[in-house]
Amino acid sequence: MLHKPAIESGIDNAAKRKARLGVWFFFIYLFFYGGFVAIGVLNYELLATQVTLGVNLAVFYGMGLILFAVLLGILYNFLCSRYEDEMNEGEAKS
Amino acid sequence: MIYGISYIALIFFVLFVGVVLGLSFYFARKTSSASSYYAAGGQIHWAVNGIAFAGDYLSAASFLGICGMIATAGYDGFLYSIGFLAGWIVALFLIAEPMKRLGKYTFTDALNSTFKSRAITLTAAISTLIVSIFYLIPQMVGAGDLVTPLLGLPHWVGVVLVGIVVIVIVASAGMTSTTYVQFIKGGLLLILSTILTVYILKNGLNLQPDHTGQPYHRFMSLSPTMSDTTVVSAGDWKVVSQQDVKGKDFVKLEKDGVARWFRLSQKDSAYTLAEALSISEGENGQTFYNGKPKAQAKFFQVGHMSKIIVDGKEVSKTGALGPFEYLSTIEKSEVVRFSEAKFTDNGKKVSVYYQAKTPGKDFMLPGLKYKIGKGASIWSRLDFISLMLALFLGTAALPHILIRYYTVKSQRDARKSTILAIAAIGAFYVLTLFMGLGAAVNGVMDVESSNMAAPLLAKAFGVVLFSIISAVAFATILGTVSGLIIASSGAIAHDLMDNYFKVNFNDDKKVRAGKMAAFGVGIFAIALGILFKGMNVSFLVGWAFSIAASANLPAILFLLFWKRTTAKGISWSIVTGIVSSLAIILTSPTMWDRYGLDASTAIHKLENPAIISFPLAILAVWLGSLASQDKNAAVQRTEA
Structure with missing residues (x-):
């Protein structure tokens, strides 16, 4: 009993496509996250630059990374659900 | 800090713990099989699970630790907020779906699902x-810190209290109760x-942050008479001693039989x-706070x-x-933080918390804890990247985060x-950031522990808000600790005893063994919580993340994305x-300091290990897999 998953998944034809999308989205986010770290280490003074609304680049970029994660997540869910609908017609939805 | 008992807080606290325990016992009646103990039988609604995910994740580290670190080190604390949330991207985009398809109860099962390897x-x-x-250590440290102003009890009592309550929850119910409690x-x-x-x-900003029933202290500033760089006299205070601690001068003055410490500073010639x-430390081991018992x-x-x-004007x-x-406004202004200096005076230990004026533009940038700007050492920069x-x-x-992937019906639900x-965690x-900065400038910080910044800030705005927030924070710790103890007991009872040692249960x-393991881990966690008193809990969580990232992630990623990964590669990587x-x-x-040694003599200067341990673990899984290609069948990609 302990070796069974909580719920068995059906066949998912969209799995490969979703995995590829996930990897792409991961690298897109990594680019911006890595950019923040790189600016901090290589060009620290740039973080002090005033950007907008009276806040510096550090605050703007940090909050931006949080917001971007949420937006990317929503887009990912939307695309994955569409792939599943398109590719799993006639299959038990997983 | 010195606190009295708060009765309103006590009422809310008892009420909350009662609700938590009540829920646990209620769901305990519905929980009988091993599957429902470990993973709630896969019957949790996705929205409940999502908020419970947030509840799991927004542990003591987030609420207590991050706010505390922002309050003491400014933007460096916010780095934890950014990084903690970014971590979800890796979980969602790379791990969530494939792991759900491997769907087992524990992390070990997921790794082991394609080949049986002892x-x-x-x-x-x-x-x-x-x-x-x-991950348990910071939760327990947070519990102790929380109980001090909440109930006026010592730190260790809080740690023991959380330990006992959680052991009762876990031993009585299991995952079902914790999912709803976390929600x-x-x-x-x-x-x-x-x-x-x-x-x-x-409330805005105020130079004198007085609050109802909590007036802010008026700090004394004296103009001493000097002889070269030594204080000779200071008004009606008697000069007792002067200490140079790493380039900073501290002077002990006495008046009316009470000794106080002052920081000596020079601006121009004044x-x-x-x-x-x-x-x-006084005679007979007695502790003096500002010179008084x-x-x-x-x-x-x-x-x-x-x-x-x-608008360019001082207000x-x-x-x-x-x-x-x-x-x-904070960025353009000046914040007074309180830094610690430790030294001995006449053979007695002294901790002085002195005013450190910090320009707002520095406070709102990384660098006060993890130095990365001009003059930062290579160790410091590496530490930041790490x-x-x-x-x-x-x-x-x-x-404990992975386990929750298995509590919903489908991949689509897991994703939602x-x-x-x-979204909840991001918000x-x-x-x-606001709570941390608010705590920094509203006269609420406890110099002995940064962890209570947010609850103490709430106290300044009203004891009811404080009591509710404290009770929720306490429940936060209860929930997180119980989730972690379930993961640990699963590892011991299910993975080690059942799968590895083949004990026939x-x-x-199996459920009884899980509960006994939970008891053992709970007692151990209590001991560690007491030992690590006083440390910022986010910093401690950073260590848990470093170990998890190094030990588990390379193994999971290679299993999911590299067809030639072998069992040997995975186990090499984890080790x-x-x-x-x-x-x-x-x-x-930091550990050098915990051992009672001088931190500056530690054999290296790195506080966070991931920059070294993560690449090493990747190298190990790659080399281990290549070295064992002949003996092991290559793993099929789960999503291929």
Whole structure:
């Protein structure tokens, strides 16, 4: 009993496509996250630059990374659900 | 800090613990089989699961630790918010769906699902245990800190209290109860943080942050008479001694039989003595707070601004501010933080907390804790990169987070849960910046522990808000600790005893073994919680993330994405990740200080190990897999 998953998944034809999308989205986010770290280490003074609304680049970029994660997540869910609908017609939805 | 008991807080506290335990017992009646004990039978609604995910994740580290670190180290604390949330991206985009398809109860099962390997079973179970224990330490430290102002009890009592309550919860019910408890708590934490932020913005900034029933201390400033660089006299105070601690001068003055410490500073040719707080050892081991015994309660909360600039002009207060106005005003002004200096005076230990004026533009940039600007050492820069790497990669590799993937019906639900969690957690992390900054400038900080910043800030705005927030934070810790203890007990009872040592248990005995393991881990966690008193809990969580990222993530990623990965590669990687990250942590400057040694003599200067241990673990899985290609069948990609 302990070796069974909580719920068995059906066949998912969209799995490969979703995995590829996930990897792409991961690298897109990594680019911006890595950019923040790189600016901090290589060009620290740039973080002090005033950007907008009276806040510096550090605050703007940090909050931006949080917001971007949420937006990317929503887009990912939307695309994955569409792939599943398109590719799993006639299959038990997983 | 010296606190009295708060009866309103006590009522709410008892009420909350009662609700939590009541829910546990209620769901215990519905829980009988091993499947429902470990993973709630896969019957949790995705929205409940999503908020419970957030509840799991918004642990003591987030609410107590991040706010505390922002309050003491400014933007460096916010780095944890950014990194903790970014970690969800790795979890969602790379791990969530494939892991759900491998769907087992524990991290070990998931790794082991494509080939039966005793080495993986053993190493992954040990990894789960070590990561869970490192994640448990900050929760227990937070529990102790929380109970001090809540109930006026010592730190260790809080740690023991949480330990006992959690052992009762876990032993009586299991995952079902914790999912609903986490759901309620996650939701409440978001609502209360929003209310607190509204209070902060409405209150604005004030040079003298007095609050109803809690007037802020008026700090003394004296002009001494000097002979060269030595204080000769200071008004009607008697000069007792002067100490040079790493280039900073501290002077002990006495008046009316009470000795106080001051920081000596020089601007142009004028010298000033600024009042500091002190905790000193007296005769017979008695502790003195600001020169008086603890019972006389002469200690006070701190944190204020020394300059507020609005439209280029200095003002004494601002009135209500918008969110961005609040941030930009602090950036243009000057914040007074309280730094610690430790030394001995006449053979007695002294801790002095002195005023450190910090320009707002420095406070709102990284660098006060993790120095990365001009003049920063290579170690310091590496430490910053290492921290950001660990936060980014650690989330997906936490055992108690992974378990929750299995509590919903389908991949689609698991994904929706995760996105709801990201949105909820993201909103909360934005609020941490305001709560942390609010605590820094509203005269609420406890110099002995930064962890209580947010609850103490709530106390300044009203005891009811404080009591509700404290109760929720306490429930936060209860929920997180119970989730971690379930993961640990699963690793011991299911992975080690059942799978590795092949002890033949029936279903009843499996559950009983899990509960006994939970008891053992709980007792161990209590001991560690007491030992690590006083440390910032976010910093401690950073270590758990580093170990998880190094020990678990390379193994998971290679299993999912590299067809030639072998069982040997995975077990090599886990062992390398654990050993290297633990070795670096246990020899770090912070641990040196814990051992009672001088932190500056530590064998290296790295506080966060991931920058070394993560690549090493990747190298190990790659080399281990290549070296064992002939003996092991290559793993089929689960998503291929």
